[in-house]
Amino acid sequence: MKKEFTPRITSFLCKWCSYTGADLAGTARLQYPTSIIPIQVMCSSRVDPVFLIKAFLNGSDGVLIGGCHPGDCHYETGNYHARRRFAIVKSVFDSLGLESKRLKLSWISASEGPKFARVANEYTEEIMKLGENPTRKSIFL
Amino acid sequence: MSSIIIDTSASRKVRELLRFLLESGKIDAAVTMRKIPEDSSYDLALITDASNLDEAVPIVPVMTVNAGQVLSSISTSGKKIAVVLKPCELRAFVELVKREQGSFENLLTISHTCGGVFPLDLVAAGKIEELLPKYEKIISKGEVPANTRDTCRACEHFIPMNADITVAVAGDCESGKGCVMYLNTDKAEEYAEGFSGERGELKFDPSALKKMLDARLLEKEKLFASITEDGPGLDRLLDTFGKCIGCHGCNSVCPICYCLLCDFESANFDYNLPYFEEHLSRRAALRLPPDTIFFHLGRLTHMSFSCVGCGMCSDVCPVGIPVAAVFRKTGEKTAALFDYVPGRDVEESIPVMVYKEEEFSDIG
Ligand code: SF4
Ligand code: SF4
Ligand code: FES
Numbered sequence: 001m002k003k004e005f006t007p008r009i010t011s012f013l014c015k016w017c018s019y020t021g022a023d024l025a026g027t028a029r030l031q032y033p034t035s036i037i038p039i040q041v042m043c044s045s046r047v048d049p050v051f052l053i054k055a056f057l058n059g060s061d062g063v064l065i066g067g068c069h070p071g072d073c074h075y076e077t078g079n080y081h082a083r084r085r086f087a088i089v090k091s092v093f094d095s096l097g098l099e100s101k102r103l104k105l106s107w108i109s110a111s112e113g114p115k116f117a118r119v120a121n122e123y124t125e126e127i128m129k130l131g132e133n134p135t136r137k138s139i140f141l
Numbered sequence: 142m143s144s145i146i147i148d149t150s151a152s153r154k155v156r157e158l159l160r161f162l163l164e165s166g167k168i169d170a171a172v173t174m175r176k177i178p179e180d181s182s183y184d185l186a187l188i189t190d191a192s193n194l195d196e197a198v199p200i201v202p203v204m205t206v207n208a209g210q211v212l213s214s215i216s217t218s219g220k221k222i223a224v225v226l227k228p229c230e231l232r233a234f235v236e237l238v239k240r241e242q243g244s245f246e247n248l249l250t251i252s253h254t255c256g257g258v259f260p261l262d263l264v265a266a267g268k269i270e271e272l273l274p275k276y277e278k279i280i281s282k283g284e285v286p287a288n289t290r291d292t293c294r295a296c297e298h299f300i301p302m303n304a305d306i307t308v309a310v311a312g313d314c315e316s317g318k319g320c321v322m323y324l325n326t327d328k329a330e331e332y333a334e335g336f337s338g339e340r341g342e343l344k345f346d347p348s349a350l351k352k353m354l355d356a357r358l359l360e361k362e363k364l365f366a367s368i369t370e371d372g373p374g375l376d377r378l379l380d381t382f383g384k385c386i387g388c389h390g391c392n393s394v395c396p397i398c399y400c401l402l403c404d405f406e407s408a409n410f411d412y413n414l415p416y417f418e419e420h421l422s423r424r425a426a427l428r429l430p431p432d433t434i435f436f437h438l439g440r441l442t443h444m445s446f447s448c449v450g451c452g453m454c455s456d457v458c459p460v461g462i463p464v465a466a467v468f469r470k471t472g473e474k475t476a477a478l479f480d481y482v483p484g485r486d487v488e489e490s491i492p493v494m495v496y497k498e499e500e501f502s503d504i505g
Contacts (some may be wrong), residue, residue: 048404049443050404050435050442050443053435053438053439054435057434057435057438058423059423067505070498071498077496080496080497080498081493081496083496083500084478084479084492084493085442085493086504087501088445088475088492088493089442090504091474092438092442092445092471092474092475093374095471095475096377096381096438096441096471097369097374097377098374098378105504105505107505135375138379139424139425139426139427140379140428141428141434
């Protein structure tokens, strides 16, 4: 039997919102796939573009940033900066013909457990469609 | 603002201006290209005594270092300095000033319309003098010399954006004969007061360079197309950067990469046994030194929107990777996200320092 492909989605989740949202999804016993590998960060702006690139080159099938909704950042403007940097990384990927669909940013508040579960499910499905990240197979990276 | 008609070669006229400025004590130092007397090569020189100006060739299609990078370490000395720079060097310095790595306060900036520079291997081979006459003919006709740096041929910003003084050498006059020096600012008028030469009220007219602009835009299209967007991305990436030996020469000569300690040279990238063990647990082999491709992707996201396309990085690459072309092409896209043009305006913040509440509504 062919082994079903389980994507690995490295997820940088802001402690003040999305990480708590993920927790809430858990305590509410909402189903979401094991593909999400959570890493807690203090703010979405803590995620340097090189984190995304490193995760991508190391074979993550998807990379997710979860931050507070615009206007709600604990540090007031962090997520606006995160959004600009994310736009830059996406544009670099597109310009080089890399799959920018493997990168995602989502605003999920601490109370949005269901949204977290939905994003996790939908994104996992999307990544399943894309298949394994070719960087996993490329040995000389 | 006034203009000065150039009755000799443009380079000589600028040298005379530097001499006048130094001798009259209006400046403490001049930064200019210089012909090395002992051989047929060139360098950039910081000159404090007018007697050392004899070998100066302020306008020459050679860039041994991006002058913007050098200025960042001397512009805050408190000394008055006149500097002759190419348009992209000036733009690079503007980018550095935005990053608090220099100041225009004590500088008089002299720039010129630029026909592009020759790659350093031609400089090292001592070929410049023999190439110059043809080069000057070509640029005076508003055409693009074939043997200059690829990003120069593809550069549409060959008219200085914020110079105190602009010397027009391309498009409308030959090897400086009958060229015009335009004083663009009050500072320029002040410094040039008392300098010889026929004054006029001429205004710089960029339309004289339309032909050159069109030719450059065409070259740009060709250059960008040579780094294609389609096809399997990862393979393409390996094709482009696979040869990289990780020397970091490209970032050490890049004027925009000013960080004293680049992340990629920090302890974050000290490779130790656990690093190798961890990697080899997932991969069957690892490239040494590691992270050469990561380095380029990282640098692209960190600074490509400020790339001025000077071409220094490609020129120093020992394995012939078209670094500058990739950075220019990607940089044009990343800058366009914010309607940004590197070096256009010193008051304009770099895109990662500011934000708008309403933007990128498709993200998030
Ligand atoms: S990336 Fe290359 S072309 Fe761009 S500014 Fe730096 S050295 Fe110049
Ligand atoms: S100069 Fe060339 S070989 Fe050296 S790090 Fe840059 S791209 Fe790689
Ligand atoms: S604190 Fe959550 S995004 Fe800044």
